[in-house]
Amino acid sequence: MANLFEHILFNFLNKSLNKSLLKSKVVIIGGGFSGLSTACYLAKYGFEVALYEKNQSLGGRARQFKIDGYTFDMGPSWYWMPDVFERFFADFDQKVSDFYELQLLDPGFRIFYDNDLIDIPFDQQKLSALFESIEPGAAASLGRFLLSAKYKYEVGMKELVYQPGLSVFEFFNASVIKEYSNSI
Numbered sequence: 001m002a003n004l005f006e007h008i009l010f011n012f013l014n015k016s017l018n019k020s021l022l023k024s025k026v027v028i029i030g031g032g033f034s035g036l037s038t039a040c041y042l043a044k045y046g047f048e049v050a051l052y053e054k055n056q057s058l059g060g061r062a063r064q065f066k067i068d069g070y071t072f073d074m075g076p077s078w079y080w081m082p083d084v085f086e087r088f089f090a091d092f093d094q095k096v097s098d099f100y101e102l103q104l105l106d107p108g109f110r111i112f113y114d115n116d117l118i119d120i121p122f123d124q125q126k127l128s129a130l131f132e133s134i135e136p137g138a139a140a141s142l143g144r145f146l147l148s149a150k151y152k153y154e155v156g157m158k159e160l161v162y163q164p165g166l167s168v169f170e171f172f173n174a175s176v177i178k179e180y181s182n183s184i
């Protein structure tokens with residue numbers, strides 16, 4: 001996310017905007033991750049940034065709701081794509097650990113049924129065994145899915161996401177074509 005913003009902003013500033021607009025004021029509407037990170041990059045490039053949020057707290061879908069001593073996550077449950085957060089903070093010479101501490105949960109979560117529950121373990125072998133115990137053959141399917149997901153994530157993050165987004169042809173490359181050919 002971090003470098004994507006940076007690319008977009010660089011291109012926006014260099015190609016579309018009159019240079020005299022640099023250092024001017026920018027208003028950002030919305031204090032979710034997108035608005036907050038955009039505000040950080042614009043401030044880094046010297047803009048005077050004002051951010052407006054309609055809710056009483058920042059965070060957007062990722063904010064928390066507290067009541068009667070309980071805290072509820074309003075959206076995300078999984079800390080996906082940790083590399084994106086690391087890149088974002090590194091762009092400001094900071095580290096994730098300067099701001100928050102991550103704690104691995106094992107089991108990661110619990111699924112409740114009417115009269116039953118399933119704990120989802122962190123360990124991949126245990127997860128495969130769990131899948132197999134529910135449906136014979138599911139462990140192999142999970143393995144194939146994870147391999148394919150790994151490939152897509154790596155190609156997506158290394159070759160696509162941080163493209164500047166100026167042409168659709170940025171998304172046609174050998175890795176994408178290879179995966180597409182494998183899938184048909």
Ligand SMILES: Cc1cc2nc3c(=O)[nH]c(=O)nc-3n(C[C@H](O)[C@H](O)[C@H](O)COP(=O)(O)OP(=O)(O)OC[C@H]3O[C@@H](n4cnc5c(N)ncnc54)[C@H](O)[C@@H]3O)c2cc1C
Binds near residue numbers: 055059061062
């Ligand atoms: C149920 C759910 C589960 C999810 N699970 C995960 C997960 O496990 N892992 C993960 O990585 N992601 C997850 N996501 C996705 C992740 O939460 C979002 O992609 C991310 O939070 C979006 O950030 P954003 O800044 O783009 O948008 P938002 O978070 O929607 O922020 C937009 C902000 O703009 C404000 N706003 C809108 N209009 C105005 C206005 N006119 N004036 C002022 N303010 C305004 C809104 O109040 C809000 O704060 C989940 C999302 C949901 C809803």
